Amino acid sequence: xxxxxxxxxxxxxxxxxxxxxxxxxxxxxxxxxxxxxxxxxxxxxxxxxxxxxxxxxxxxxxxxxxxxxxxxxxxxxxxxxxxxxxxxxxxxxxxxxxxxxxxxxxxxxxxxxxxxxxxxxxxxxxxxxxxxxxxxxxxxxxxxxxxxxxxxxxxxxxxxxxxxxxxxxx
Numbered sequence: 001x002x003x004x005x006x007x008x009x010x011x012x013x014x015x016x017x018x019x020x021x022x023x024x025x026x027x028x029x030x031x032x033x034x035x036x037x038x039x040x041x042x043x044x045x046x047x048x049x050x051x052x053x054x055x056x057x058x059x060x061x062x063x064x065x066x067x068x069x070x071x072x073x074x075x076x077x078x079x080x081x082x083x084x085x086x087x088x089x090x091x092x093x094x095x096x097x098x099x100x101x102x103x104x105x106x107x108x109x110x111x112x113x114x115x116x117x118x119x120x121x122x123x124x125x126x127x128x129x130x131x132x133x134x135x136x137x138x139x140x141x142x143x144x145x146x147x148x149x150x151x152x153x154x155x156x157x158x159x160x161x162x163x164x165x166x167x168x169x170x
Contacts (some may be wrong), residue, residue, distance in 0.1 A: 002056060004028055011035035024078060025147040026055025032061045039067030039092070047072050050105060053079035060085055069093035071101050075128075079106040081151055088115045098122045098144070110134055114141060120160060123147050132156055 004025035011034055012018035014146040018036040021029070034084040047065050050058060065072055066088035073080060091097040099114070100107060100121040105128045107121075114120070117139030123130045124146035131152045132143070140158055145151055146165035153160045 006030045028057030034063040037067040046081045050078045052076040070097040074101040077105045081108040085112045
């Protein structure tokens with residue numbers, strides 16, 4: 001069945017998936033002061049994965065992420081909220097990986113620090129909603145946007161560059 005709970009100070013190193021959410025209860029799972037470094041794992045590794053079919057919430061507050069070989073988080077269902085997190089690096093092994101892949105569900109990233117620039121997110125999906133507000137970076141970040149007005153980017157420094165998903169090739 002679904003789970004809910006509050007975790008403080010947990011971590012996961014050298015793993016394929018640090019937090020794997022198959023079914024969270026709507027009230028959600030909260031992680032505060034977590035540390036996640038999935039270094040040395042295969043290219044499909046993620047610090048966070050919210051699976052398709054999940055309808056619950058995962059909230060990460062004041063968590064740190066580093067040594068991520070590919071994408072930091074993938075959201076296929078449910079809701080991922082990240083507040084005041086330190087995202088040191090991602091795409092160490094797969095240089096073209098975006099920090100976030102969102103194909104369903106919701107992503108809220110607020111007040112986070114990104115210690116590198118590059119591809120921040122690829123967002124697609126008919127019901128996907130995404131918000132990036134008040135985040136801080138050291139160099140420009142980019143989002144590939146396939147959801148239009150269901151994405152909000154406000155008050156980020158530097159401003160996040162948003163590009164539409166390229167049209168499909170015939």
